Amino acid sequence: MARKMGVYAVLAYVLYGLFFYWYLFYFADAKLPFEYQGTKADPTTFLNGRELMLSEEYSKIRNLLYFLSTPFEWLFYFLILLFGLSRSFKNWADKSAKYKFMRPAIYLIWLSVFAFLATFPLNYISYSLSRTYHISTQTFPSWMKDELIDFWLNYGMMLIIVPILYWLMNKSKKRWWLYAWLLSIPLTLFMTYLQPVVIDPLYNHFTPLENKQLETKILTMASQAKIPAKHVFEVNMAQKTNSLNAYVTGIGSNSRIVLWDTTLKRLKEKQILFIMAHEMGHYVEKHIYFGIAGYLMLSLVVLYATHRLMNWAGSRWSKELKITDVRDIRSLPLLLMIISMIMFVASPITNWGSRYEETRADQYAINMTKDPSSAITSFQELTRSGLSQVNPPLLVKLFRYTHPSMLDRISKIEEYEVKHHNKPGK
Numbered sequence: 001m002a003r004k005m006g007v008y009a010v011l012a013y014v015l016y017g018l019f020f021y022w023y024l025f026y027f028a029d030a031k032l033p034f035e036y037q038g039t040k041a042d043p044t045t046f047l048n049g050r051e052l053m054l055s056e057e058y059s060k061i062r063n064l065l066y067f068l069s070t071p072f073e074w075l076f077y078f079l080i081l082l083f084g085l086s087r088s089f090k091n092w093a094d095k096s097a098k099y100k101f102m103r104p105a106i107y108l109i110w111l112s113v114f115a116f117l118a119t120f121p122l123n124y125i126s127y128s129l130s131r132t133y134h135i136s137t138q139t140f141p142s143w144m145k146d147e148l149i150d151f152w153l154n155y156g157m158m159l160i161i162v163p164i165l166y167w168l169m170n171k172s173k174k175r176w177w178l179y180a181w182l183l184s185i186p187l188t189l190f191m192t193y194l195q196p197v198v199i200d201p202l203y204n205h206f207t208p209l210e211n212k213q214l215e216t217k218i219l220t221m222a223s224q225a226k227i228p229a230k231h232v233f234e235v236n237m238a239q240k241t242n243s244l245n246a247y248v249t250g251i252g253s254n255s256r257i258v259l260w261d262t263t264l265k266r267l268k269e270k271q272i273l274f275i276m277a278h279e280m281g282h283y284v285e286k287h288i289y290f291g292i293a294g295y296l297m298l299s300l301v302v303l304y305a306t307h308r309l310m311n312w313a314g315s316r317w318s319k320e321l322k323i324t325d326v327r328d329i330r331s332l333p334l335l336l337m338i339i340s341m342i343m344f345v346a347s348p349i350t351n352w353g354s355r356y357e358e359t360r361a362d363q364y365a366i367n368m369t370k371d372p373s374s375a376i377t378s379f380q381e382l383t384r385s386g387l388s389q390v391n392p393p394l395l396v397k398l399f400r401y402t403h404p405s406m407l408d409r410i411s412k413i414e415e416y417e418v419k420h421h422n423k424p425g426k
C-alpha cells in the first residue's frame with residue numbers, strides 16, 4: 001500500500017506540473033486589455049522589443065518554478081514518511097545520543113540535510129535562471145553562502161521550536177495547538193524586532209547613506225510621517241542583483257529606512273523620494289502591526305487545522321506513514337507537509353491583504369509627493385529591472401503577487417493624474 005501511495009503521489013505531482021506548464025505557456029494570456037493599450041501601463045511604450053521578449057520568457061519560467069517548488073516539498077516529506085526515513089532518523093538519533101535532550105538535534109540535522117539536498121536542484125535552477133536573464137549578479141560562492149546561512153538559521157529555529165512543540169503535544173493532546181500559538185506571539189514580536197539588526201546583516205552589509213542631501217530629504221519626509229529614524233541606510237545589493245528595492249523595517253527603536261544601492265544608481269531623486277514615501281506609507285498606516293496581527297491569526301487557524309489533520313492522517317494511515325503516534329517526533333514531516341499545504345491554499349487570501357496594503361501605500365505616496373510622473377517612471381523602471389509582467393495571469397496573481405500588478409499600479413496613478421489635471425512634465 002505504501003508503494004502504491006508513493007507512485008500515486010509522484011504521478012499527481014507530474015500531472016500538476018504538466019497542468020501549470022500548459023497553463024503558463026499555452027493557455028494564460030498576459031496581453032493588456034484593449035482599453036489599456038497605448039497607455040503608460042502598456043509595456044510596449046517603455047520596453048524595447050528584446051526587453052518585452054525576455055520579460056515574457058523569464059516570467060513564465062520563474063512562475064513555473066514557483067508552482068513546482070512548494071508541492072515538491074510536500075512530495076519530499078510524504079516520501080520521507082512512506083520510505084521510513086523519518087523513523088530511521090529517529091532510530092539513529094536514539095542510538096547516537098547518550099542524553100535524551102540531544103536526540104531532537106540529531107533527528108533535525110538528518111531531516112534538514114536531506115531536505116536541503118532534495119530541494120537544492122530547484123533552488124539552483126532558479127538561481128541560474130536569474131543569472132541567465134541578468135537579474136542576479138551574484139557569484140555561486142556568494143549564493144551558496146546565503147543558502148548555508150538560510151540552512152543554519154532554519155535549523156536553529158527548528159531546534160528551538162520543534163522540541164517545545166512536541167513537549168506540548170505530549171502534555172496536552174487536545175490543546176497543544178493553542179499553547180503553541182500563545183508561545184508564538186512573543187517569539188514573533190522578538191524576531192520582528194531582531195530582524196533589522198541581527199538577521200539582515202548576516203546576508204548584506206549596511207552603511208549610512210552617503211548622499212547626505214538625499215538623506216536629509218528622506219528624513220524630513222520620515223519626520224512628517226513620525227517615523228523614529230535618525231539615519232537612512234544603504235545596502236550593497238549590486239553584487240547580488242540588478243533589481244531595485246527600498247523598505248522601512250523593524251518595530252520601535254529598531255525601525256530602519258533602507259535603500260538598495262541599485263535603486264540609488266538607477267533612479268532619479270524624485271523617483272527615489274516617491275518610493276520612500278510609499279514605504280513610509282506602510283509605517284504610517286501601521287501595516288507592519290496589521291501584518292503581525294494577521295500572521296498570528298492565520299497561525300492560530302493553521303495550528304488548529306494541523307492538529308485536526310494530523311490526528312486524522314495518523315489514525316487512517318499510521319501503518320503506511322510509519323507513525324505509531326503523531327506526538328512522536330517521527331511525525332514531523334507530516335506536520336511540516338500539512339502546514340505548507342495550508343499556507344499554500346491560504347496564499348490567495350494573504351496575498352490579497354498584502355496587495356490592499358500596497359495599494360494604500362501607493363495612495364499615501366502620491367498624496368505626499370504629488371508627482372505622478374516620477375511615480376509612473378519609477379514603476380516602469382521597476383518593471384524593466386526585474387523583467388516582471390505588467391499583467392500577470394490570474395493564477396500567478398492570486399498565488400504569487402503580494403503587490404498589485406504594474407498594470408493596476410500605473411493605471412491608478414494615471415487616474416490621479418487626470419483627476420488633478422496634472423500633465424506629464426509639469
